[in-house]
Amino acid sequence: MSTFARLVIRFRYVVLLAWTVAVSVAIPIARHVGNVLRVDIPSASANESTRARALIDSTFSSPTVSALAVVVRAPAAPDSALFADLVATLRGAVERSPGVRDVLLPDVAPAPDGSQRAVVFALADPNVAPSVTEHVPEFRRALAEAVAGHPLAATADIAVTGEPALEYDVQEVAVSDARRFERWALVPAGLVLLAAFGSLVAAAIPLTMGMAAITCALALLTWVGASLPVAVYVLPIVSMVGLGVGIDYSLLLVSRFREELVADGRSTEAAVRAVSTAGRAVLVSGASVLIGFGALLLTPSLEIRSVGIGGALVVACAIGLATTLLPAVLSFLGSRIDWPPALASRLAVLRGPGFWKRWGGGITRHRWAALSGGLALALLLAWPLTRLHLGMPVQGWFPSGTEATRGAEALGEMGFGGELLPIQVMLRAPAGARLVDAAHLGALQRLTDSLEADPRVARVRGPVSLESGTSRLEYAMLYSDLAQARQRHPEIFEAYVAPDGGAALLDVLLADTASIQTGMDVVGDTRARLGAGVPGLDLDDALVGGFMAAQVDAQGELERAFPLMLVLVLGATAVMLLVAFRSVVVPLKAVALNMLSLAGALGLVVFVFQQGHGATLLGLDGGTERTFAHVLVLVFAIAFGLSMDYEVFLLSRMKEAFDRSGDNDAATSAGLASTAALITSAAAIMVVVFGAFAFSRLLIARVLGFGLAAAVLIDATIVRLVIVPAFMHVAGRWNWWPGGPGGPGGPGGPGGPDIARAGQ
Numbered sequence: 001m002s003t004f005a006r007l008v009i010r011f012r013y014v015v016l017l018a019w020t021v022a023v024s025v026a027i028p029i030a031r032h033v034g035n036v037l038r039v040d041i042p043s044a045s046a047n048e049s050t051r052a053r054a055l056i057d058s059t060f061s062s063p064t065v066s067a068l069a070v071v072v073r074a075p076a077a078p079d080s081a082l083f084a085d086l087v088a089t090l091r092g093a094v095e096r097s098p099g100v101r102d103v104l105l106p107d108v109a110p111a112p113d114g115s116q117r118a119v120v121f122a123l124a125d126p127n128v129a130p131s132v133t134e135h136v137p138e139f140r141r142a143l144a145e146a147v148a149g150h151p152l153a154a155t156a157d158i159a160v161t162g163e164p165a166l167e168y169d170v171q172e173v174a175v176s177d178a179r180r181f182e183r184w185a186l187v188p189a190g191l192v193l194l195a196a197f198g199s200l201v202a203a204a205i206p207l208t209m210g211m212a213a214i215t216c217a218l219a220l221l222t223w224v225g226a227s228l229p230v231a232v233y234v235l236p237i238v239s240m241v242g243l244g245v246g247i248d249y250s251l252l253l254v255s256r257f258r259e260e261l262v263a264d265g266r267s268t269e270a271a272v273r274a275v276s277t278a279g280r281a282v283l284v285s286g287a288s289v290l291i292g293f294g295a296l297l298l299t300p301s302l303e304i305r306s307v308g309i310g311g312a313l314v315v316a317c318a319i320g321l322a323t324t325l326l327p328a329v330l331s332f333l334g335s336r337i338d339w340p341p342a343l344a345s346r347l348a349v350l351r352g353p354g355f356w357k358r359w360g361g362g363i364t365r366h367r368w369a370a371l372s373g374g375l376a377l378a379l380l381l382a383w384p385l386t387r388l389h390l391g392m393p394v395q396g397w398f399p400s401g402t403e404a405t406r407g408a409e410a411l412g413e414m415g416f417g418g419e420l421l422p423i424q425v426m427l428r429a430p431a432g433a434r435l436v437d438a439a440h441l442g443a444l445q446r447l448t449d450s451l452e453a454d455p456r457v458a459r460v461r462g463p464v465s466l467e468s469g470t471s472r473l474e475y476a477m478l479y480s481d482l483a484q485a486r487q488r489h490p491e492i493f494e495a496y497v498a499p500d501g502g503a504a505l506l507d508v509l510l511a512d513t514a515s516i517q518t519g520m521d522v523v524g525d526t527r528a529r530l531g532a533g534v535p536g537l538d539l540d541d542a543l544v545g546g547f548m549a550a551q552v553d554a555q556g557e558l559e560r561a562f563p564l565m566l567v568l569v570l571g572a573t574a575v576m577l578l579v580a581f582r583s584v585v586v587p588l589k590a591v592a593l594n595m596l597s598l599a600g601a602l603g604l605v606v607f608v609f610q611q612g613h614g615a616t617l618l619g620l621d622g623g624t625e626r627t628f629a630h631v632l633v634l635v636f637a638i639a640f641g642l643s644m645d646y647e648v649f650l651l652s653r654m655k656e657a658f659d660r661s662g663d664n665d666a667a668t669s670a671g672l673a674s675t676a677a678l679i680t681s682a683a684a685i686m687v688v689v690f691g692a693f694a695f696s697r698l699l700i701a702r703v704l705g706f707g708l709a710a711a712v713l714i715d716a717t718i719v720r721l722v723i724v725p726a727f728m729h730v731a732g733r734w735n736w737w738p739g740g741p742g743g744p745g746g747p748g749g750p751g752g753p754d755i756a757r758a759g760q
Contacts, residue, residue, distance in 0.1 A: 005275035005327065009268050012328035019325040023212050026219035033218045034175040036225025037232040039167040045300040047553040048527070052426045052545025056505060059426075059498050067162050068136075069419060070094060070120040070143065071407040074156040083116040086152045093146035094122045097139050117414055136160065136168040140403070161407030162420060163547070169402040173697050174232045178239040181692040182214070188688045189247060196681040201339045202254055205329065209321050210246030216321075217242055217314035224309060231303035234310040236693050236701040240708065241638060242314035244686045245289065248645055249282045249322035251682055257330045258337060267334030271327040279323045284580055285648045286319040289641030291572045296637050298568065299561040301554055307634060356676040360669040363725045371726035374718050381600035381714065384607040390559070391626030392516035392551055393609075399697040400619065418458045418509030421516075421547045423523055425451070425462075425506040425530070428541040434501035435537070436463055436479035441472055443536025444504065450529070451508055456522050462506040463497050517626050519548035520555075555629040562633060569640055570595075580648075581655055583736050589727060590651075594643045597719045598636055601711035605631065609703055618694055618702055631703050639711035642686065646679045646720045654728065658736060668728040676721060683716030 008015060043050050070090055074083050095103050100122045140160050147153045186207055193203035217238055221230060256278035260270035293315065296308030330337065363370050398405040411417045427444075429435045435444060445464045452460045459465070464475055466489065478485050482501055486493045496505045508526065510519050523544055530542040570591050577587035605627060608614050612623025654671030658664060690712065693705030728735055 001280050002272070002276045004323075005272040005279065008275060008324050008327055009271050009331050012331055015324050015328045016332075019212075019321070023215060026216045029222050030215050030218035033222045033225070033235065034171055036222055036230050037171045037174060037235060038229050039170050039232050041229045041231055041302045041306070043300055043550070043553060043557060044302050044305070045557060047300075047557065048543050049545045049549040049553045051541075052424060052543035052549065055426050055428065055503070055541065055543065056424060056545060059428075059503050060495055060505060067419065068100075068122045068139065068160060068165060069162045069407060069411060069416070070122065071159045071161060071410045071414075072116075072118045072120070072156060073158075073410060074116045074152050080116060082152055083118075086147060086150055086156060087118045087120070089147055089150060090143060090158070091120050093143050094120055097122070097142050098135065117410070119411065119414060119416055121419065133164040133167045133171075136165050157406075157410075159403045159407030159410065161404040161411065165404040166398060166408065166420070169404040170232055170399055170698065173399040173402060174235045174701070177693075177696045177698065177701065178235045181236075181696065182211070182239050182243060185243060185689045185692045186211075189243070189685045192681055192684045192688065193247070193251070196251065196677070197254065197258075199338045199340070201333065202258070202337050205254055205326070205337075206247040206250035209250040209318070209326060210243040212325075213246035213314055213318040213321055214239055214242035216317040217310065220313045220317075221310050224313075228306065228309070229302050230306045230310070233303075233698065233700050233704070234306050236696060236698070237307055237634070237638070237704065238310045238314045240690050240693055240705060241289075241311055241642075242318060243689045244642070245286070245315055245645075246318040246321065247685050247689075248682045249286070249318055250326055251678070251685075252278045252281060252649070253322050253326050254330070254337070255678060257327075261335065261337070268331045271331040274330065275323055275327045279327075281648050281652055282319060282322050284576065285645040286315055287576060288573055288644035288648075289315045289638075291576070292569055292637040292641035295565040295569045296633070298565055299633070300557045301561075303554070304558070304630065304633060308637075311638065356673045357669070359676065359721070360672040360725065363672070363722070364665055364669055364729055367726045367729040370722050371730060374722035374726060375596075378596050378600050378714065378718050378723070382596070382603040384611065385599055385603040387611070388602070388606050388632075389610065389626050390555060390629045390632065392520060392628070393624030393626055393699060394517055395622070395624060396620050396699045397516055399699075401697060415458070418511065421510075421519065422461075423508040423510070423519060423526065423544065423548050424546040425508060425526065426503070426541065426543045426545060427506070427537070427539055428498075428503040430538060430540050431502070433538065434479075435504045436475075436482075436497060436501045438476040438480075440537055441475050441479070443534060445472060445475075446536070447534050448506060451506065451526065454522065454525070456511055456518055458509045458511040460506055460508050461496065463492065463504050466492065516548060516551060520552045523549045523552050558629045558633050562636075565633065565637065569637065573640070573644060577644075577647075581651060581736075582738070585731060585735050585737060586651060589724075589731075589735075590644070590647050593719050593723060593727075594640050594647070594715070596723075597643055597715040598639055598711055600714045600718075601639060601707050602632065602635060604710045605635070605703060605707045608706065618706070619697075624699075628700060628703060630700065631707060634704060635707040635711060639708055639715075642708070642712060643715040643719075646683065646716055647724075649679055649682075650675050650720055650724060655736070664732050664735060665729055668725050672721070672725045679716055679720055683712050686712040686716075 072083075072087055072090060074086065091103060094100055103120060103122050143158060143160065147156075147158065190203055190207055193206055194200065197203050218235075221234065221238065224230065253274050257270050257274040260273040261267065264270055264273070290312055293308045293311035296304050296311070299305060398408055408417065408420055411419065427435060429440075434440070441464060444462075448460050448462055448464055451457060463479075464470075464472075466475075466478075478488070479497075479501065482493075482499075486499075493499065496507075498504070508522065510522065523546075527544050530544065534542065573594075574587040574591050577590055578584065581587070608618070609620070609624050610627050612620070615621075615623060650671060652671075653674050654667050657667035657670040661667060687709045690705045690709035693701050694709060696702050696705065
């Protein structure tokens, strides 16, 4: 590390120029990251929903899953002809829009309040370039231009919704929220840094490094997104983690540099010492975070894998900046790091160790009470986790305040909400057979009727639901000549009947459109019904697909992959700490307490979001009743690594003091007094950054932001400032077994003092 540090300082001009060029190139590229984000990403495994999606796309030219809906609402008027003219104008504009294959206009009755409502469904061409989703803004502009000047244009509410529109709006919200909360978090984070350093220059450097890490990572993610699918919620995670670790690592390096500058006076030598010692702690801490993100690559979910890639990129950028660019900048600044000196002297009282010495003394005297009290409080916070119910939320899934969400809510009020995310039942007969033959139509009708009889289902669309009251004989006559039937009803053959009649699709439209969890339950029941066989139908495939089915499959895959992730992360982290500290007890204790802090954080997630206690403060009307399986996996993988930052900072100083004196109690108190201010400052910044995203319009970003903020807060207070020092006092010299003075981890032993000095 010392050799590397001297190389960095020797070629600091080259390092500074290289990073300046890299960040300058990354800035314009990072602005286009929203173009590669996706909402609906299929699984990497061949699960049922993925197979159904592939079969639907290859069989039908215009599946209804790509439908756009134009919802029109206008105040009550004595003359409805004007409203009819507005709807006709919109329908004409929809028909002329690029990428629209068919237009359907359901007969919609007036609303109970007397207002006039209508909806125009446009079946989009899934083969349109570049994609239906990317056509949404152009589609909306065309409609706005078409009705401009119409007498009702000023008072009518026109909203474009549907899965492509929802996907587009989610992408826009993800980008705008990430940028907004990044800027919002900079101010409180800056104030915390100012209090920690007492210097404007020293406080500005970590903020700059954090933003540079995010910018470089987003540019790389844009490049990755050209060949791999990137989930939309990667963006808030990259912003949260990048700003958090970028500031934390810089905070550690700058603190060490200032100490060395006071001791030596030479800026270049102080920078070398900062990289040689604190830089090692950054590498150990960063490695623990990278382990967590790397574990996400083991899941079959391409969404989760993209989070692992995005998180690893931003952490790697933060490590690279902290160990190369930052020391180069510090070597140039020298004593100017403390500008303005008058402010530094006035804020010095905030950085004094007096309070933490007294705190450490109290822990020493009351070690058993502190240990038992801390554990009891952590377990109390974790208790709601016993009521964890994995699944999709019953509310808040669509981002608030968007046109697509407004239209979706209006569709629900009009009874057409199920059109947005239908459950799709894909049926395929053996080669040469036709599902629409007279011999099979009766069984197909019975299946349709049985699905429609479910009170959770509003209606079922398919080959035998052309018009209400159509008899089985009439269907048999219609499908006896497929070519003629295709001419009479092209929309049916493009969406529900294969060209050769050998496959059929049923769209199951839900009555409760607000709850995705209800849809997932219907998916499970439908699969069970099809698995038992459909009397009268000889089928090669009977698959249930669609968005709801994809969520069922994704949750199942994550639940199966989580145990392997757990073993990998815990094992790799324990081995890393064993090598770093030459102790058996330290890694076991660290892993156990990290799991305890994560359990407390997830318990709070269940308490607030799932059960609804205080959820109104975060923009929800009540509890979600279910917790994302994605949240469980992501909070574990991300927060476990981040918590190791504080473990390394704290134990490094304790180990250094123990190697000098051999007195465990004194070393524990000294390590706590010297790192507590750093840990609380770093944690406060993390809580601010993550907590800001708890107010995002994307529900998953809210839950992740809250969960990560809770994990860091619990870990940096209850665990690191109470339980860890109390445990260290209780365990005594066994903490460092088999190390100790003269041992493998002690003075003169391999690896002892070097890693210990890293936390200084």
